[in-house]
Amino acid sequence: MKQEKKTLRLGLIGKDVSKSDSERIHKFILREMGVDCAYRCVSTDADGFDSEVKRLLAETDGFNVTIPYKLSVMSYLNETVGQANDFGAVNTVLTATKKGYNTDGLGFMQMLAAAGIAVNGKRVLVLGMGGSGRSTAVALKNAGANVYAYQRNAEKLASVCKELGLQAVENPETFQGEIVVNCTGVGMHQTEGVSPVSKQAFLGKETAVDLIYTPAESEFLRLAKSCGLNTINGASMLFYQAYFADCLYLGIEPSGEYAQRLYEKYLKE
16 A cells, blocks of 8 residues: 655745745755645734744744744744754744754855855855844854844843854944945845945945845845945845755755755746
8 A cells, every 4th residue: 555645834934925936946945855835834923923933832832033023933942953052043933842943054154155155264244133133143253254244223232142152343344344235134034225334334345145036136235236345135045944944844964066956946937
């Protein structure tokens, strides 16, 4: 008798995931691994978060978490594991154990590696200290970069820098370094066409990275490109963090080389 193939029940929760490519990406990756997947995207405001996250915990095998709930979700979990502890933020949840993980840092560093960007010894400014900014900053620090952070709320900036061992920047426009990373979310949805910094912030820099992938070229990246910088959007990071999350769902060891081959194949489809 042929054994019925199990369908993995997954999801994504965030403030607005209406334009997210997550469902398509996870289904592609899991199909390549021989696994069927049912995927649910949940957009919710803060008032609806409690009921929606409880539903996902009850009705899925696992789910991903995006802006602005990577910290909020932690109070619903039994335990946080590995880099979720380092970053103080969760983007992946296994519902059977109610354990929280974070694959953002792995995805970010895989994106840089695939693009041939070395960060060891470089001065890097990370804009925004939400869940994505925290994970990006710590991943860069662990890779040997000199990481500087900017957040509009000075009190929050000081607190996060103390917690994560980062250097605070009062004015991102005058920062002297090689790389600038936008983790603010400014430039998508209602703020499309807006950049968190002016052209001034890119003068003398080498590379600009925006975690935004819709639009493909944010205003942040357009300004950076006009100043001659190498630019990278977050499309490949989204794919790579999804791959690392799927490895957690399936309980298998990830491979950076395999992830890159998968992404190249994904781009051709």
